[in-house]
Amino acid sequence: MIxxxxxxxxxxxxxxxxxxxxxxxxxxxxxxxxxxxxxVDKRTGEISYVAHIVNLDGFREMSPVGPVxxxxx
Numbered sequence: 001m002i003x004x005x006x007x008x009x010x011x012x013x014x015x016x017x018x019x020x021x022x023x024x025x026x027x028x029x030x031x032x033x034x035x036x037x038x039x040v041d042k043r044t045g046e047i048s049y050v051a052h053i054v055n056l057d058g059f060r061e062m063s064p065v066g067p068v069x070x071x072x073x
Contacts, residue, residue, distance in 0.1 A: 001017065002016070005065060010042075011042060011043070014059060014062055015037075036052070
C-alpha cells in the first residue's frame with residue numbers, strides 16, 4: 001500500500017509505503033525491518049531505493065506533503 005501522504009525536499013519525494021496494519025492502523029510491528037525508502041526524483045521521475053539508516057538526517061529534514069498523520073511527523 002502507498003500512502004496518500006509523504007515527505008519532500010528540493011530534489012525528491014519520499015513515498016510512504018507499507019502494510020495496511022501500519023499505514024492505516026499505526027501498528028509499528030508491521031514495519032518490515034530494513035525496508036528501504038522509496039524516493040522519486042522530482043526532475044526525472046526516476047525511482048530509487050535507499051536504506052533509512054544511510055540518510056536518516058536527510059529524511060528528518062524533509063517537509064510533510066498531504067495529510068500526514070501527526071504521529072508520523
